[in-house]
Amino acid sequence: MGLGGGRVRFNVGGQVFETTTTTLANAGRDSMLGALLDSSWNLAPTISGGGGGGGGGGVAEYFIDRNPACFAVLLDLLRTGSLHVPPQLPEKLLYREALYYGLLDHVRAARWGAFDGDRLLLAASVPGRAPGDGTAIRAAPDGGCCVAHGGAVHVYNWMLDERRPVSLDHSQVNDVAYLDEGTLLIAARERLGSMMEAWPCSPRFNEYGIGVWDRASGEQADFFYEPPGCALGDADKLQWLDATNALMVATLFPKTDNCFIGLLDFRQKNVVWSWSDAGTAASLDDKRVLHAIAMEDERSVCVINQYDDLGFLDFRSNAGGVRWSSRSKLMNRKVPGEESCYPKLSTHGGQLFSSMNDSISVFSGPECVLTSTLRRSNGGAICDFSIGGDRLFALHNEENVFDVWETPPPPII
Template sequence: MMGFPRDRVKFNVGGKIFKTTATTLAVAGKKSFFGAMFDENWNLHSDAAITEHFIDRNPDYFGVLLDLLRTGELYIPPKIDKKFLYRDAEYYGILDHVKSAECDTFDGNRLRLAKSITGLLVGDGKFTPAIQAGPNGWCCVSQGSVAHVYDLILEEHPTINLDYRKVNDVCWVDSENIVVSSDEKIANGGIGLFRASTGELRYKFQVTDEMNDYTTGILSCSSDYKLFFNCRSTSNEHGIGVWDQVTGKQIDFLPYYTYGNASRLQWLHGTNCLMATSFHPRDENCCISLLDFRKNTMVMSWSDVRDRVKKPYITDQTKFRDVIAIEESYSICVVDENARLGSIDLRSTTDASVEWKETTRDNTNSSFFGEVRQSHGGWICDFSIDGDRLFALHGDEDIFDVWETPRPPIK
């Protein structure tokens, strides 16, 4: 086990003196504000041990964060504004410590409603709004020709505006950038890369000549900087293309004739496959496929109707509204037309049946499964999960809910 020196360190924060040890500061990590005070062996630099360090920040917030490093527990006094505490935590590079102290890892059975955001002004109802969770607890809500971006503390940033072109989908590339697709043809700039915090357009993607006739819909990104896009031609041909974000070039295209137009794409990092979900408007069926682009093949598929040709199949005869894979639990989370949440075990190779969680109107039940339909917001039209947060967008009102998993009480 690595040992840390117990040299004392003195800080002058906004005129108030704080004393701590190298052991406490080392908890913040190398990438934090305090990491520069250590060498590669986690020893304090010689000048750091004897110098009083002045920091021109609010001492009240510093004291709360220092206690967090000391104890691993976060106590926010009533006089402390949480919004500014988060901003100072980001300044010191320990925002992840604050998040982990407040919330546990994602657990669908223990989720609690953390906050509801209203006043989206989602438009005139012509277009269905959508929500996309992003890294670091951010999210993006798209409606019509605009996309609203919210940060960790759920403050709204400048909107992304496509100048009256419909937003088809948004996809977080990383914590700073969002890719947005529109109903414009790809060759005419139908996909753009925007800065999340400012709404600034940074780049328009280009395609090969054979893709000039296509428009782009649903998007997804992989960890190795590949962008996947569902697209459709004017002759109603569907496919899934791949861009290399490093070179900016299109590198692959897989025809997707089997199930038609994909309604959701999600990259699965553990299996290096793309999950494509199709909701068929004619027969109201749902198909879930796993696509391996290394071999350009479909390696697995499910359907919510029995089919003598395709197996495995989902045995429940319900209709799905949405589908999200949760790799940590090797499962696919599904929402049906009755607002029930269920899961499909990805490890099953014979029968991909759904294990359902029944919803209830009993508000004393604190789990997300028990309150999936909030009476104040109506039915859920879209939801998204990233990290330890679930975002649920309601269809009846201009509102979305943020769900988190609380930490177990300290014994």
Template sequence: MMGFPRDRVKFNVGGKIFETTATTLAVAGKKSFFGAMFDENWNLQSDAAITEHFIDRNPNYFGVLLDLLRTRELYIPPKIDKKFLYREAEYYGVLDHVKSAECDTFDGNRLCLAKSKTGLSAGDGKFTPAIRAGPNGWCCVSQDSVAHVYDWMLEEHPTINLDYRKVNDVCWVDSENIVVSSDEKLVNGGMGLFRASTGELRSTSNEHGIGVWDQVTGKQIDFLSYYTYGNASRLQWLHGTNCLMATSFHPRDGNCCISLLDFRKNTMIMSWSDVRDRVKKPYITDQTKFRDVIPIEESYSICVVDENARLGSIDLRSTTDASVEWKETTRDNTNSSFFRGNNNCYPKLVFHEGQLFSSMKDRISVYCGSDWVLTSEVRQSHGGWICDFSIGGDRLFALHGDEDIFDVWETPHPPIK
């Protein structure tokens, strides 16, 4: 189709004329601003006599984005404001193209610090802050009774405020919606589904347990009572088995209980407690406390980390006599008392795209391979100890405990040879 007159397209953007082709505009995709102008074969839907399409937007930003579609490379002139360029890219529906041009597919071994966000509200310090990455590169930071939502440009959106009720946890349902849970009732319930961009409350659950929402309607369609599964403090979805893993941590005695749930039948298909493991393994004393637990479906296992950042695994296929197999690490294990004095910045775990990530002090370690070999570390001098981190939208977000700051790490494109 390239080279024929019908392939040429002319735009008048804010008084400046641009000429391009349908072939170039097709790079933007059907869901973009330009996709609405063409039929399924990328032929102009308008009358052939109309040769110019007027767009009442800034031509300087349009030119940068048009060159991106032409070359697949992003060049931002010195006089162009990045924040406004991102806004224009969102308007034209090509923000994903900008993201792809700025950073490569996520790889924990090639991460570089992209930006930092400061000036968060410190709160009253009673509860440990947490950070959750969204699937679109947004993030949500919970502190005390509020949840701060930041978009891909790290611009803050309206705050989700629970009116002095403690935020227990937050979870991204999709790119548009966030579930916020509390130990106390929110208006009519203990969990609320909020719109991420506006902070609007869409629905609530008035029971204590695990709510199930329809992503399209935002309505609660099911509910799992806690009386069977215990007081779950962390929920994680297992895509391969369509099951939900509920983990309960007990701070006083350090015990940990893990349940695997089939929510379609409202039944528990696996239950594990480290109390049994401590009876069978006497060297695991009461001083050893699990601080995080994640499922790794690729190896049919559950990965755990203790206060000293020591890694262990539990076989998912062993539902009765499973024990923890601890990994001997060569790194410096810090005594647990170190963490207690630093805003409860305990080790955390994340598994992403075949790589295992574990935080300790001011660094995040990356493990690869079937034996989880330490391959690299992410570390930044400012901000102090890392109290939480999360990965989503090809980004790693690290929340520091000593200062009101979080870092954003991305994978740069390899240099052109």
């Protein structure tokens, strides 16, 4: 039987709580508490007396053999929309109880708000679990992450608990990507130096290009052969563009001496747009492209060079070179004697993010104006960062510590 309306009482571990069906409705029908409102609910409550006089009006009461302190916090969350955790209550215990009641998404939403690069605050710093440098960090869709480290990938859930790592005994992990919350794609190379990459490959001897694999069957479904002058087989940056239904491929310095960026149409097997710095006059001030990312409007690609300058290439034109926008004189904070890392780029929600030394710069608007900078006092240079699950993860080269940046939730009015 479901609850028709009015008040409802819970006896949780011997402590009594009273609330209303309106508050329980905030839990959602997919939760245990929200399911009490469903007419198909088959757990009959105990009906407490209505205050004497034989007038009826009893209050439905349910007994739940769980932690009462956690229930009080979760009930307050449903009432107010705010999460207030007493200092003496371990958060991991609260998460466990929230999972039991089906309220984990409510707790997660109350912990941090929708991603905004200009409002990010440092939420946690997680030390590395192994010696040596990490190579990559990737954000999971649910707010967790993974860190590629030597021949292993260390996996963390959204509560930053480390799960069972993925180990490759005889390979060096080069890069990692999430196909979904529970599936990792790992690009690795043999320790002796021969590359085994996830997409760039050679199907037969002396033939190079980009291969496509069916995720369900694991079988190769298509192959884009490398045209003359297009370094597809050496590609180390791939990005699928949904609006244009094309694949951006980039071969970048220092993997090769000359940089190549192209857009591939797999339907027609055409390179519909390309740019390369091959053939340009060499000078001491050559600006080498170290990283590239297509902007979210898919009209241009943003690149960054060894001088930490941002540049842009227009996908709508095959003429002209990189339009560089120097910013290194304003932002370079390299500490003498400190190991530096190649800069990286990312986009999210109309904002552009660029790592340089120990900081991440946030650019906003169509002109990519610098609006904020993320930095903490220690950890060394940032060797990689990733955005996903409404969090930004930054991996430092000092002891593999990674930082977690979150947007605080909006105030409850």
